[in-house]
Amino acid sequence: MTLQEIAKRASVSTATVSRTINGAPTVDPTLARRVRKVIEAVGYYPNTHARALVSGRSRILGLMVSETVEPFFPQILQTFENLSFEHNYEILLSSISRERRQMEAAVRRMIECRVEGLAVLSSEKETALIELFRGQTLPIAVLDHEPPGPLLKTVSIDYKHGVREAVQHLAALGHARIALITGPARLKTAAARTIAFQECMKEIDLEIPRDLLVEGGHTLESGMKALSVIAALPERPSAVLCSNDMTAIGVMRRAFELGLNVPRDLSVVGFDDNHLAQFATPPLTTVQVSYVDIANAAFKALLKSVEDRSNESSREVSAIQSNLVLRRSTTLTARRVNDGATVKRAYKQAAAVREPKSDSESRSSGGL
Amino acid sequence: MTLQEIAKRASVSTATVSRTINGAPTVDPTLARRVRKVIEAVGYYPNTHARALVSGRSRILGLMVSETVEPFFPQILQTFENLSFEHNYEILLSSISRERRQMEAAVRRMIECRVEGLAVLSSEKETALIELFRGQTLPIAVLDHEPPGPLLKTVSIDYKHGVREAVQHLAALGHARIALITGPARLKTAAARTIAFQECMKEIDLEIPRDLLVEGGHTLESGMKALSVIAALPERPSAVLCSNDMTAIGVMRRAFELGLNVPRDLSVVGFDDNHLAQFATPPLTTVQVSYVDIANAAFKALLKSVEDRSNESSREVSAIQSNLVLRRSTTLTARRVNDGATVKRAYKQAAAVREPKSDSESRSSGGL
DNA sequence: ATGAAAGCGCTAACAG
DNA sequence: CTGTTAGCGCTTTCAT
Numbered sequence: 001m002t003l004q005e006i007a008k009r010a011s012v013s014t015a016t017v018s019r020t021i022n023g024a025p026t027v028d029p030t031l032a033r034r035v036r037k038v039i040e041a042v043g044y045y046p047n048t049h050a051r052a053l054v055s056g057r058s059r060i061l062g063l064m065v066s067e068t069v070e071p072f073f074p075q076i077l078q079t080f081e082n083l084s085f086e087h088n089y090e091i092l093l094s095s096i097s098r099e100r101r102q103m104e105a106a107v108r109r110m111i112e113c114r115v116e117g118l119a120v121l122s123s124e125k126e127t128a129l130i131e132l133f134r135g136q137t138l139p140i141a142v143l144d145h146e147p148p149g150p151l152l153k154t155v156s157i158d159y160k161h162g163v164r165e166a167v168q169h170l171a172a173l174g175h176a177r178i179a180l181i182t183g184p185a186r187l188k189t190a191a192a193r194t195i196a197f198q199e200c201m202k203e204i205d206l207e208i209p210r211d212l213l214v215e216g217g218h219t220l221e222s223g224m225k226a227l228s229v230i231a232a233l234p235e236r237p238s239a240v241l242c243s244n245d246m247t248a249i250g251v252m253r254r255a256f257e258l259g260l261n262v263p264r265d266l267s268v269v270g271f272d273d274n275h276l277a278q279f280a281t282p283p284l285t286t287v288q289v290s291y292v293d294i295a296n297a298a299f300k301a302l303l304k305s306v307e308d309r310s311n312e313s314s315r316e317v318s319a320i321q322s323n324l325v326l327r328r329s330t331t332l333t334a335r336r337v338n339d340g341a342t343v344k345r346a347y348k349q350a351a352a353v354r355e356p357k358s359d360s361e362s363r364s365s366g367g368l
Numbered sequence: 369m370t371l372q373e374i375a376k377r378a379s380v381s382t383a384t385v386s387r388t389i390n391g392a393p394t395v396d397p398t399l400a401r402r403v404r405k406v407i408e409a410v411g412y413y414p415n416t417h418a419r420a421l422v423s424g425r426s427r428i429l430g431l432m433v434s435e436t437v438e439p440f441f442p443q444i445l446q447t448f449e450n451l452s453f454e455h456n457y458e459i460l461l462s463s464i465s466r467e468r469r470q471m472e473a474a475v476r477r478m479i480e481c482r483v484e485g486l487a488v489l490s491s492e493k494e495t496a497l498i499e500l501f502r503g504q505t506l507p508i509a510v511l512d513h514e515p516p517g518p519l520l521k522t523v524s525i526d527y528k529h530g531v532r533e534a535v536q537h538l539a540a541l542g543h544a545r546i547a548l549i550t551g552p553a554r555l556k557t558a559a560a561r562t563i564a565f566q567e568c569m570k571e572i573d574l575e576i577p578r579d580l581l582v583e584g585g586h587t588l589e590s591g592m593k594a595l596s597v598i599a600a601l602p603e604r605p606s607a608v609l610c611s612n613d614m615t616a617i618g619v620m621r622r623a624f625e626l627g628l629n630v631p632r633d634l635s636v637v638g639f640d641d642n643h644l645a646q647f648a649t650p651p652l653t654t655v656q657v658s659y660v661d662i663a664n665a666a667f668k669a670l671l672k673s674v675e676d677r678s679n680e681s682s683r684e685v686s687a688i689q690s691n692l693v694l695r696r697s698t699t700l701t702a703r704r705v706n707d708g709a710t711v712k713r714a715y716k717q718a719a720a721v722r723e724p725k726s727d728s729e730s731r732s733s734g735g736l
Numbered sequence: 737a738t739g740a741a742a743g744c745g746c747t748a749a750c751a752g
Numbered sequence: 753c754t755g756t757t758a759g760c761g762c763t764t765t766c767a768t
Contacts, residue, residue: 002744
């Protein structure tokens with residue numbers, strides 16, 4: 001069934017049918033009704049490919065993410081889905097492979113499908129990826145990318161806010177020796193977390209001895225290993241901040257094995273607030289990063305870029321905030337434990353303390 | 369840049385360019401090389417929309433799932449992604465909304481994009497959904513659907529295998545009173561699990577008193593509530609099988625609160641083997657359902673249906689097996705606890721015991 | 737083996 | 753306000 005056929009049956013021109021379908025205001029209500037009736041009757045659905053071809057607009061947005069098997073991925077996808085739906089776009093999904101050939105193939109698909117905009121939500125490989133789109137006049141939204149170009153919209157994550165809350169929360173509980181278990185060095189987001197930690201510690205004049213900066217790998221195992229290292233230290237820290245939740249879970253598991261009670265003997269803070277965090281034992285205090293907000297910002301930036309054709313030069317930057325979510329894996333240090341009021345005060349000091357927006361939608365492990 | 373332009377620059381006809389691109393065998397190698405050179409030089413990418421329009425083949429497969437925010441979803445999507453990539457299809461994703469209007473809109477999108485096949489991987493609403501595709505001559509792959517039609521490929525999940533392993537494993541450990549916490553009644557997959565349990569219990573002549581069949585809702589809270597009910601029973605069961613992992617986690621949490629030790633006082637078995645299962649305390653013994661296998665079967669069925677145009681009548685049924693995964697949430701009953709050898713023997717009796725294929729890719733909560 | 741030409745289904749001038 | 757018409761970029765006979 002084609003538009004032509006509808007035109008014939010409704011005894012109007014194809015133009016009128018087209019106008020009716022697209023809700024053009026200049027079409028006689030009587031005719032419009034007649035057309036719609038025929039469309040309804042025969043079960044006609046316009047062909048998007050023909051439409052895309054002639055209009056030059058595919059109404060498809062590309063979404064490239066590191067791994068669909070990542071904890072935050074569902075939230076990102078769901079958000080994109082909803083927004084696309086709302087704005088009448090389709091989304092073309094692709095995972096960013098480590099292999100060059102696969103990456104090129106993915107890029108090819110995006111281009112061949114004539115996506116009108118692209119969101120790259122990954123913490124590695126984005127630079128190489130974006131490079132492959134050189135010369136495509138395609139708006140791209142990406143996390144914290146330098147240098148931004150005219151078509152490059154940037155979504156930046158403010159790790160510092162949440163980390164500051166975490167550090168000050170711990171300090172208020174009496175912790176002075178706070179360790180950090182980092183993520184893999186190659187992830188720029190992990191690096192950003194480390195820097196945020198260092199800066200926030202400095203803000204309140206806390207030192208970070210070399211041996212309290214332990215490299216992790218954002219995995220359960222790396223967290224376990226890191227805690228073994230930390231536990232063997234001559235002067236053990238009383239709290240540890242982890243670069244993601246999975247690491248924190250590993251830390252808690254190893255702590256348990258070593259007979260260390262969390263939080264009594266060791267306060268643990270995670271990062272991301274994925275699904276596991278709230279179900280951990282004890283439930284994990286963590287720096288929440290809202291992937292919904294991130295996806296939202298990326299989509300909006302893209303949409304704006306696609307709909308306007310003018311503002312090509314305004315390289316937008318949308319900043320997403322992180323926040324501490326208080327649960328049960330942190331508490332007073334031993335020397336403060338007798339001071340009953342202190343714990344309450346400390347909890348209050350963690351300014352933006354709140355449960356995440358949609359706890360039940362959170363997911364596990366990883367982080368962008 | 370268009371195919372025409374390439375033809376001009378390579379001084380050949382558009383037909384030759386088309387043939388070259390599509391790897392037709394009847395094109396002179398010299399010409400082909402010349403064409404490819406131009407294509408490479410100018411960075412030409414064929415337009416899939418034009419291609420789809422003229423060829424009548426979109427090379428798009430639809431995938432509809434209940435909620436992208438579901439634990440098993442990433443595995444399904446990833447599997448589809450990989451396979452699509454491999455076979456040069458794109459996938460059009462849509463979540464199955466509870467609202468009628470949204471559902472219709474999703475169906476419309478699928479049809480307008482001219483998807484060549486559709487996988488519906490959901491445990492509710494599929495019948496209504498499929499109904500909306502009536503008269504579309506579109507191959508559809510769906511979970512256990514009755515009645516199967518000529519274009520309806522069915523993927524069925526054999527819950528009984530895994531449940532049998534679970535029940536016999538528990539029986540071997542000395543458990544005679546085994547409770548079941550069901551899922552929501554509206555989910556046909558949950559109902560199937562319940563039936564499998566009843567049948568497997570009957571197989572080994574174990575009774576299921578009315579009060580050992582407790583309705584749950586596949587949520588943490590429902591698991592907690594269900595255990596409260598069970599714990600209050602005059603004659604408490606020594607083991608409980610849950611309709612999904614989330615329920616089992618809730619059971620374990622409430623058990624902990626009630627001072628019941630899992631597995632010593634109560635053996636707990638989950639269902640699905642999602643991400644949480646292995647990280648639970650204690651790690652959860654569970655009936656694993658491989659969503660990778662399910663997605664794989666659905667895709668393959670679809671592909672076959674799309675590529676052949678003949679076998680429209682062969683309504684395939686691919687059966688996916690479930691298996692028990694042994695972890696630490698089950699053990700001997702009190703009366704057997706003194707018999708040292710028994711536990712080993714029991715573990716051996718659970719025939720197909722093994723760790724899941726890719727533990728680290730599993731996800732949390734829910735179940736199809 | 738290659739080219740010329742006819743559309744695929746739709747939109748958007750343009751003319752009326 | 754409506755209709756006519758010219759393509760959008762590609763594949764595919766059908767000749768040659």
